[in-house]
Amino acid sequence: MKKGLFITIEGMDGSGKTTQINMIRDYISEKGYNVMLAREPGGTKISEKIRDIILDPANGAMAAITEVLLYASARAQLVAEVIKPAVESGSVVVCDRFIDSSFAYQGFGRGIDIKTIADVNRAAIDGMMPDLTFFIDMSPEIALKRRMASSEADRIEKEHMEFHMKAYNGYKELARLYPERIKTIDGNRTVEEISQEIRKWLDTVV
Numbered sequence: 001m002k003k004g005l006f007i008t009i010e011g012m013d014g015s016g017k018t019t020q021i022n023m024i025r026d027y028i029s030e031k032g033y034n035v036m037l038a039r040e041p042g043g044t045k046i047s048e049k050i051r052d053i054i055l056d057p058a059n060g061a062m063a064a065i066t067e068v069l070l071y072a073s074a075r076a077q078l079v080a081e082v083i084k085p086a087v088e089s090g091s092v093v094v095c096d097r098f099i100d101s102s103f104a105y106q107g108f109g110r111g112i113d114i115k116t117i118a119d120v121n122r123a124a125i126d127g128m129m130p131d132l133t134f135f136i137d138m139s140p141e142i143a144l145k146r147r148m149a150s151s152e153a154d155r156i157e158k159e160h161m162e163f164h165m166k167a168y169n170g171y172k173e174l175a176r177l178y179p180e181r182i183k184t185i186d187g188n189r190t191v192e193e194i195s196q197e198i199r200k201w202l203d204t205v206v
Contacts, residue, residue, distance in 0.1 A: 004086060004088065004092055033092045035091065079126050098130055108167055108169060185198060
């Protein structure tokens with residue numbers, strides 16, 4: 001692997017992404033690679049401030065297009081400050097969410113035109129599309145119930161179930177459209193079973 005690798009994890013909140021991200025980091029590190037973890041929105045000082053605005057339940061009046069632009073702004077800073085320099089230096093970056101989240105939540109969920117989201121994010125990602133994406137497939141009903149048991153809901157998590165179902169179905173459609181990049185992983189299994197399948201895919205790229 002001459003240059004680094006950019007891997008993303010997608011899915012509903014509560015689907016177990018964080019656990020798998022840490023296991024991916026450990027597995028790739030054991031192979032001798034330098035691994036960096038990132039998250040969206042956030043991952044830099046500026047992006048974390050934007051995250052606070054996006055997720056604050058007090059900002060319920062936020063327009064859908066404002067949401068798109070804020071996510072893209074946080075993403076642009078993360079790419080410029082963390083993802084692109086790390087990958088170009090030969091590191092592996094594993095990111096909790098990326099552009100597919102915008103397509104799923106703001107596109108399919110909010111009803112914003114997918115082309116509009118793509119156009120806005122073209123500048124934000126600066127050519128940094130993921131090399132491999134894992135979609136942890138778990139229904140919103142199960143995932144959000146698990147998520148709510150751990151901490152208070154943020155603005156996005158407080159949305160009605162219809163919104164979350166649209167986002168979930170959006171993920172499934174994205175996985176159908178881009179099977180070479182997006183690997184669907186059944187999240188309704190043990191942590192180890194999920195990890196074993198992910199490792200099989202990782203072995204094809206690292």
